[in-house]
Amino acid sequence: MFVTITFIRWLHLVGAAALVGGMVLQLFVVSPLLSGIDPALRGKLAKKASDYYLPVFWVSLALLIITGAFVIFDRLVSLENMVFPYKNSYETFWLLKLSFVGAIGLLGILIARLSNEIRGASKEQMAVTEDVTKISLLENRKHRLRHVVSLLRNLNVVLGIFVLLWAAVLQNIFGLLILR
Numbered sequence: 001m002f003v004t005i006t007f008i009r010w011l012h013l014v015g016a017a018a019l020v021g022g023m024v025l026q027l028f029v030v031s032p033l034l035s036g037i038d039p040a041l042r043g044k045l046a047k048k049a050s051d052y053y054l055p056v057f058w059v060s061l062a063l064l065i066i067t068g069a070f071v072i073f074d075r076l077v078s079l080e081n082m083v084f085p086y087k088n089s090y091e092t093f094w095l096l097k098l099s100f101v102g103a104i105g106l107l108g109i110l111i112a113r114l115s116n117e118i119r120g121a122s123k124e125q126m127a128v129t130e131d132v133t134k135i136s137l138l139e140n141r142k143h144r145l146r147h148v149v150s151l152l153r154n155l156n157v158v159l160g161i162f163v164l165l166w167a168a169v170l171q172n173i174f175g176l177l178i179l180r
């Protein structure tokens with residue numbers, strides 16, 4: 001059991017590093033790099049970057065959920081039959097952590113949808129090469145969408161960092177419960 005749970009916690013840490021690290025890299029390295037590039041190339045490169053990045057995001061989130069379920073099971077079994085004041089706060093913090101993880105997943109879906117809309121608008125622009133008004137309307141729409149995507153990415157990184165904080169709090173509360 002000791003070896004299994006250590007292995008699962010290791011996988012959980014690998015998932016956390018890949019998810020939060022990937023989001024930080026996307027926000028602070030890939031996005032600024034793309035924004036300084038010729039707009040004609042930007043769309044294609046952004047698509048390639050998200051083709052590589054999205055599997056990392058979803059696979060690490062799935063890994064975190066699966067391994068997290070094992071870890072919480074192990075923790076709750078250890079805390080069974082204990083009636084300490086901290087026990088409630090352990091469960092509350094765990095639920096808070098879970099809601100942050102849910103929010104990260106939902107924002108991930110929203111970001112992917114908005115990025116698709118930006119790509120759709122670029123394709124539409126290429127199809128209506130003659131209509132200058134439509135092209136500029138689409139350009140404004142893309143600009144607004146990019147702004148929203150960038151805000152949501154910021155929010156997701158902040159949530160990811162909060163989840164790490166919650167993990168640290170959970171670990172301390174668990175330590176207090178076990179050592180009592």
Ligand code: HEM
Binds near residue numbers: 075094098
């Ligand atoms: C964004 C997603 C997540 C991140 C970044 C994250 C990160 C972490 C980290 C860094 C730890 C400390 C690992 C250790 O010391 O072994 C941890 C522990 C833990 N995680 Fe997660 N996690 C995430 C999602 C989840 C999910 C979805 C669950 C539950 C289904 C979960 C349940 C747990 C539990 C129960 C612990 C042990 C806390 C304790 O020490 O008592 N995590 N998490």
